[in-house]
Amino acid sequence: MKTPTVAEYVLTRLAQLGIDKVFGIPGDYAFSIDDAVEQIPALEWVVCANELNAAYAADGYARIRGAAILTTTYGVGELSAINGVMGSLTHRVPVFHLVGMPSERLQVQNLITHHNLGDTNYSRFVPISSTAAGVSAILTPTNCVEELERVIREALRLSKPAYIAISELSGYSPLVGTPVTGKPLAEIKRQQSVPQELENAIGSILARLEKAKNPVAIVTALTARYGLRDQVHELLSKINLPTAIAPAEKGSLDESIPQFIGLYHGDFSNPASVKQVIESADLVLDIGGIILAELNAGLFTDNLDRSRMISIRDNHVQIDTKVFVNTAIDDVLAGLLAKVTTRAQAVVSEKVDLLPLLDSGNDKLSSANFYPRLQRCLKSGDTMVIETGTCMMHLNPMVLPEGVGAEGQGLWGSIGWATPATLGVCLAKKSGRTWMVTGDGSHQLTLNEIGVMGRYGIKPVIFVINNDIYGVEDFFSERGHVYDDIARLNYHLLPEAFGCKGWLTAKVGTVAELEDILGKIEKHDGAAYIQVLIPESESQPLPAEVIDRDYKLRVPPVG
Numbered sequence: 001m002k003t004p005t006v007a008e009y010v011l012t013r014l015a016q017l018g019i020d021k022v023f024g025i026p027g028d029y030a031f032s033i034d035d036a037v038e039q040i041p042a043l044e045w046v047v048c049a050n051e052l053n054a055a056y057a058a059d060g061y062a063r064i065r066g067a068a069i070l071t072t073t074y075g076v077g078e079l080s081a082i083n084g085v086m087g088s089l090t091h092r093v094p095v096f097h098l099v100g101m102p103s104e105r106l107q108v109q110n111l112i113t114h115h116n117l118g119d120t121n122y123s124r125f126v127p128i129s130s131t132a133a134g135v136s137a138i139l140t141p142t143n144c145v146e147e148l149e150r151v152i153r154e155a156l157r158l159s160k161p162a163y164i165a166i167s168e169l170s171g172y173s174p175l176v177g178t179p180v181t182g183k184p185l186a187e188i189k190r191q192q193s194v195p196q197e198l199e200n201a202i203g204s205i206l207a208r209l210e211k212a213k214n215p216v217a218i219v220t221a222l223t224a225r226y227g228l229r230d231q232v233h234e235l236l237s238k239i240n241l242p243t244a245i246a247p248a249e250k251g252s253l254d255e256s257i258p259q260f261i262g263l264y265h266g267d268f269s270n271p272a273s274v275k276q277v278i279e280s281a282d283l284v285l286d287i288g289g290i291i292l293a294e295l296n297a298g299l300f301t302d303n304l305d306r307s308r309m310i311s312i313r314d315n316h317v318q319i320d321t322k323v324f325v326n327t328a329i330d331d332v333l334a335g336l337l338a339k340v341t342t343r344a345q346a347v348v349s350e351k352v353d354l355l356p357l358l359d360s361g362n363d364k365l366s367s368a369n370f371y372p373r374l375q376r377c378l379k380s381g382d383t384m385v386i387e388t389g390t391c392m393m394h395l396n397p398m399v400l401p402e403g404v405g406a407e408g409q410g411l412w413g414s415i416g417w418a419t420p421a422t423l424g425v426c427l428a429k430k431s432g433r434t435w436m437v438t439g440d441g442s443h444q445l446t447l448n449e450i451g452v453m454g455r456y457g458i459k460p461v462i463f464v465i466n467n468d469i470y471g472v473e474d475f476f477s478e479r480g481h482v483y484d485d486i487a488r489l490n491y492h493l494l495p496e497a498f499g500c501k502g503w504l505t506a507k508v509g510t511v512a513e514l515e516d517i518l519g520k521i522e523k524h525d526g527a528a529y530i531q532v533l534i535p536e537s538e539s540q541p542l543p544a545e546v547i548d549r550d551y552k553l554r555v556p557p558v559g
């Protein structure tokens with residue numbers, strides 16, 4: 001058998017994880033990687049509109065499949081992707097970022113080439129891209145086998161992106177060493193535990209659970225990142241604790257399970273009773289490790305007593321001031337599942353209900369009448385992709401029907417993420433529809449990915465909430481700034497302009513128009529793209545005292 005080149009080997013090895021798409025943009029320094037993608041039958045190129053979009057698309061794909069491949073070129077390409085890669089780092093999504101660098105021959109001779117700053121500093125970008133990722137390596141023909149195994153192992157262990165730089169010359173060079181054949185991601189044990197710590201952690205959790213009178217649970221997205229959704233559901237059905245999620249964790253749970261009580265979001269919890277249920281519990285079992293960033297904690301209106309919390313994080317468990325380290329989250333969940341005593345069904349005082357269907361006929365569209373109708377369209381197996389902005393504030397508290405997943409980027413919060421992420425989610429899913437809701441301002445950052453969606457024949461259902469402003473910004477400041485006005489586009493004409501074939505498109509302003517198009521979408525086996533007119537006047541500032549409270553925290557008064 002012919003010895004593979006370094007680039008061929010790296011891509012073959014990554015494909016063995018179960019990855020079948022490569023998102024990116026080619027470039028001359030990356031040709032060895034770009035060519036290898038074309039040559040490996042298990043992989044398909046997805047040529048994105050720009051590198052940032054490609055990073056977002058890879059992030060969306062990896063959220064469904066567990067890992068993704070992104071490829072960009074030296075400097076100009078990798079730097080454009082960084083915001084997206086850091087979003088993956090924040091949300092703990094393993095994306096393998098392959099970057100083609102100038103050849104060592106050029107570097108050694110101190111020749112000045114393009115994508116540098118007119119100098120010969122070829123090590124300028126490596127630290128930047130490495131920091132954005134979390135795990136990194138520069139591969140050569142002789143270190144490739146070992147270094148790649150380390151990078152794969154560490155990226156999966158930490159659930160973080162990896163930066164893999166390969167020079168043009170190294171990429172085309174034959175591999176030195178014995179190739180490794182890896183397992184699919186689902187069969188890999190990603191973290192190991194120290195047995196004694198694990199046993200002690202599980203024992204302590206069980207003892208606390210045993211004593212607790214009114215315990216509750218919080219589940220975070222980290223569990224999904226480690227592929228533990230099913231184990232979490234199984235555990236919850238056994239321990240029967242009333243369970244909430246915080247906004248950034250939307251999609252971590254099937255919201256139809258009987259234990260689900262809603263959104264824990266400080267004073268903005270939904271239903272409002274969730275705040276009281278969670279904060280008055282004598283034990284909060286935090287499965288995944290809640291991150292109390294201000295937007296995840298109701299502008300810091302949370303009041304979680306650490307001494308009453310057990311946090312099961314990726315590789316440690318914290319119970320008040322006791323910390324158990326090297327306890328892999330899958331081992332902790334498996335141990336609990338095996339040993340926990342089944343508790344009686346949790347009493348859930350208030351269930352999150354479907355949103356009420358308001359208005360009819362020629363009534364103008366508003367958030368209050370749009371979201372309830374969208375909610376009723378979702379079916380088991382579907383995924384909702386949620387953009388940061390006003391739509392996220394409506395969609396996070398909206399309960400999802402059985403079997404409906406959700407993906408959002410509420411912690412990193414880089415607007416524009418959702419459109420390319422939808423491309424990635426669609427290409428990763430094997431069944432079910434992908435729905436996406438975005439504000440118009442966010443969509444303008446990355447809407448050129450619509451053309452890519454058309455090219456690859458995916459079938460998302462896209463709603464562009466058109467209020468002609470950066471509306472959510474008004475919640476946190478006064479209304480009427482010129483910098484919150486945006487270009488007014490005829491969004492529903494874009495799919496045609498971008499060459500998308502067979503897309504259902506419409507611009508809707510009344511309830512009747514919305515209901516008509518939703519009926520058509522249900523019957524349509526194809527993509528849909530709907531411009532939804534929502535009045536700008538909905539975007540009113542939050543009450544002054546709420547904003548003030550937030551500002552005081554950010555800028556403490558002097559004296």
Ligand SMILES: Cc1ncc(C[n+]2csc(CCOP(=O)(O)OP(=O)(O)O)c2C)c(N)n1
Nearest residue numbers: 389390414415439440441442469470471472
């Ligand atoms: C990349 C990036 N740039 C800027 C921001 C700041 N920002 C947060 S939300 C937002 C406006 C979103 O407006 P739009 O998508 O129109 O949604 P709306 O709230 O109006 O429904 C902006 C500019 C950000 N979060 N990310």
